[in-house]
Amino acid sequence: MKQPDQIEISTEELEALLERVRSVVAEEDYQKLAAVVRTLGYVTKLLENREATLDTLRRLLCRSSTEKTAELLQQAGIETTDRTGRPPKQHADRPAAGHGRNSAAAYRGAHKIAVPHASLKGGDRCPDSLCGGKVYPLREPGVLVRIKGQAPVAATVYELEKLRCNLCQKVYTAEAPEEAGEKKYDETAAAMIALLRYGSGFPWHRLKGLEASLGIPLPVATQCEIVAEIAVPLRPALEELIHQAAAGEVVHNDDTSMRVLSLGRNRVRDAEVSPERTGVFTSGIVSISGGHRIALFFTGRKHAGENLADVLERRPAGLSPPIQMCDALSRNLPKSLEVIVAHCLAHGRRTFVEVIASFPTECRFVLETLGEVYGYDEQAREQGLSAEERLDFHQKHSAPVMETLHVWLNAQFAEKNVEPNSGLGKAISYLLRHWERLTLFLRQAGAPLDNNVVERGLKKAILHRKNSLFYKTRNGARMGDLFMSLIHTCELNGANPFDYLTELLRHAQELKANPAEWLPWSYRETLQRLIASTAA
Numbered sequence: 001m002k003q004p005d006q007i008e009i010s011t012e013e014l015e016a017l018l019e020r021v022r023s024v025v026a027e028e029d030y031q032k033l034a035a036v037v038r039t040l041g042y043v044t045k046l047l048e049n050r051e052a053t054l055d056t057l058r059r060l061l062c063r064s065s066t067e068k069t070a071e072l073l074q075q076a077g078i079e080t081t082d083r084t085g086r087p088p089k090q091h092a093d094r095p096a097a098g099h100g101r102n103s104a105a106a107y108r109g110a111h112k113i114a115v116p117h118a119s120l121k122g123g124d125r126c127p128d129s130l131c132g133g134k135v136y137p138l139r140e141p142g143v144l145v146r147i148k149g150q151a152p153v154a155a156t157v158y159e160l161e162k163l164r165c166n167l168c169q170k171v172y173t174a175e176a177p178e179e180a181g182e183k184k185y186d187e188t189a190a191a192m193i194a195l196l197r198y199g200s201g202f203p204w205h206r207l208k209g210l211e212a213s214l215g216i217p218l219p220v221a222t223q224c225e226i227v228a229e230i231a232v233p234l235r236p237a238l239e240e241l242i243h244q245a246a247a248g249e250v251v252h253n254d255d256t257s258m259r260v261l262s263l264g265r266n267r268v269r270d271a272e273v274s275p276e277r278t279g280v281f282t283s284g285i286v287s288i289s290g291g292h293r294i295a296l297f298f299t300g301r302k303h304a305g306e307n308l309a310d311v312l313e314r315r316p317a318g319l320s321p322p323i324q325m326c327d328a329l330s331r332n333l334p335k336s337l338e339v340i341v342a343h344c345l346a347h348g349r350r351t352f353v354e355v356i357a358s359f360p361t362e363c364r365f366v367l368e369t370l371g372e373v374y375g376y377d378e379q380a381r382e383q384g385l386s387a388e389e390r391l392d393f394h395q396k397h398s399a400p401v402m403e404t405l406h407v408w409l410n411a412q413f414a415e416k417n418v419e420p421n422s423g424l425g426k427a428i429s430y431l432l433r434h435w436e437r438l439t440l441f442l443r444q445a446g447a448p449l450d451n452n453v454v455e456r457g458l459k460k461a462i463l464h465r466k467n468s469l470f471y472k473t474r475n476g477a478r479m480g481d482l483f484m485s486l487i488h489t490c491e492l493n494g495a496n497p498f499d500y501l502t503e504l505l506r507h508a509q510e511l512k513a514n515p516a517e518w519l520p521w522s523y524r525e526t527l528q529r530l531i532a533s534t535a536a
Contacts (some may be wrong), residue, residue: 011041027205034469069367073360104143109496114141151214152196153189156180190230191501193223198483199497201463231479233508234501238482240515241489245294246314248287250323250446251339252454253332255283255304256461259470260477263300282461282481283307286454286492287322292521295457295488299477309334323444325451328434342440345370346450348431355423362412362424369405373398377441377449387446399442406435457492460484486520495520503527 014037022030119127126133161174196202202210204220211218245251258280283304285296298307304326312322312334324339326332327347333339349370356363376397380390409428412418418425431438441447464480471477490497500520504511510530511518517526 014041031467031469069364069371073356073364073367104145107145109499110145151211151216152192153211153216153218155216185226187230187502187505188498190226190505191498193218194227194230194483194501195487195498197223197227198464198480199460199487201460201467203468206467227479227483228475230501230505231482233511234482234486234504236512236515237504237518238485240519241294241485242296242311243314244289244292244516244519245285245287245296246311247316247319248289248294248322250288250325250448251308251312252286252325252448252451253283253304253308254326254451254454254458255281255307255332256458256465258282258299258461258465258477260299260472260474261470262473263477277301282458282477284454284458284461285311286457287311292519293453293489293492295485295492297457297461297481297484297488299461299471299481300474303331305331305333305335308332309337312337312339323440323447325448325454327451328430328437340440340444340447341437342444342447343434343437344451345373345438346452348427348434348438351427351430352424355427359422359424362418363427365408366405366427369401372401374449376401391441391443391445394442402439402442406432453492457488460488490520493520495523 018030018034018037021033025033120135122135122137124135126135158176158180160176163172164170165172193207196207197204204223207223208218208220260280263280280299280301281303282297282299283302285298285304285308287294287296296311298310302310308324315322321338321340323342324333325342325344327344333341349367352363352366356367373394376394377390380393385393409432412428413420413425418428420426420429441449461480461484464484471480486501487497489495490500500523503523504518507518507527507530510526517523
């Protein structure tokens with residue numbers, strides 16, 4: 001292949017070129033082209049850093065599709081056997097793969113209709129003339145599931161008849177039916193737009209195109225106005241979630257980069273941030289409080305540790321310090337508050353995943369050892385053990401395994417089996433350097449093994465970054481944080497986010513008066529009480 005001619009072009013010129021191209025290509029093609037150009041710019045800057053290696057670029061551009069130990073070992077050309085050299089045990093007690101269909105009980109959001117028998121009721125004679133018995137209702141009814149498609153936003157046009165007098169020329173218009181309501185966009189429409197935008201990552205223009213193709217044209221500006229309008233009555237729910245999260249027993253936090261086009265300096269909001277810091281981040285926090293998981297998102301110049309400190313400042317006096325799970329980056333730690341820090345074992349494991357191609361035998365030992373510990377944690381979860389029972393279980397089963405791993409890690413350096421500056425040496429050094437915090441689950445009841453719960457939550461922000469590329473303003477970022485926090489908290493607690501947002505908007509005054517009763521795990525009971533009091 002002939003080497004292409006090199007030309008000098010700045011980032012500003014590339015962005016200007018992209019804007020000129022945008023008017024002549026489809027939006028989807030533009031997004032792909034923009035991603036290619038920005039990836040090229042990022043790789044160029046990475047190459048300017050002398051510490052960047054081919055392995056770094058390979059992981060960036062050719063990501064592995066899996067981190068499962070068995071598949072990684074197969075990719076490295078290692079036969080998957082256990083430590084005794086025998087093939088791995090076949091899980092005979094594992095249930096066979098299912099047919100892929102869901103039971104009727106899985107359709108929690110379905111509308112249920114009770115259908116009585118056409119000719120029989122409980123106590124009637126059996127239709128079989130030779131039987132002579134009586135029929136009685138069974139506890140479990142027969143079920144049929146019927147699924148229909150529908151547009152995400154529907155519209156109804158009411159054509160009101162008009163009559164004109166032939167003498168006085170007065171026009172008499174029919175009154176709108178009661179079900180038409182007073183609002184053009186009701187609570188369900190607003191909730192669905194917010195859910196598609198911030199729950200599923202639809203960019204505004206893509207969402208507009210989908211609705212227009214289904215015959216419901218909604219301009220982008222209109223949808224933005226709708227979302228901005230409903231964000232105000234929903235704010236008390238977010239404030240209550242932050243209040244509840246501050247009292248959590250375990251808090252997870254991490255952050256990811258984000259782009260806000262017009263994020264100017266705010267003297268009050270950014271007072272604690274160094275003027276030299278130019279990056280923008282979305283911090284994710286998942287707090288486990290009273291058995292419930294609360295997800296919070298914060299976008300701005302603050303790092304995850306600073307945002308966590310802001311949340312924990314609301315922590316009620318007298319509570320013991322929470323367990324904080326994060327990776328080993330110093331920016332994830334709150335500087336001024338006391339926490340019991342645990343580090344993510346999955347991050348330590350990942351350092352070995354990245355070098356398994358070069359050190360397959362050594363990495364296999366570490367991955368299988370950590371896999372055994374994760375297996376014990378899964379057993380504790382399946383048995384429904386309490387925090388104290390789980391700690392005892394790990395001390396009995398996982399502690400000897402981790403001690404064996406610790407001895408092996410130290411021996412690699414002591415016996416000079418590993419070059420400290422190699423990829424494997426750095427992976428071993430990471431585990432040894434953070435060993436105490438990586439193994440907190442062996443000493444502290446309730447301490448988790450990893451930070452996966454908040455990393456999965458941050459995928460919502462990453463989805464927004466991939467599809468929409470940026471927030472336009474600081475206020476737009478705040479709205480995104482609000483809706484993502486409410487939606488993901490619903491998902492973590494098994495609540496229907498569409499139903500939740502709709503009911504909050506319908507009962508905005510009650511929410512404002514008592515937000516603690518309108519959380520994802522309590523709002524259904526509150527609704528039932530309201531219905532009962534109204535009926536009485």
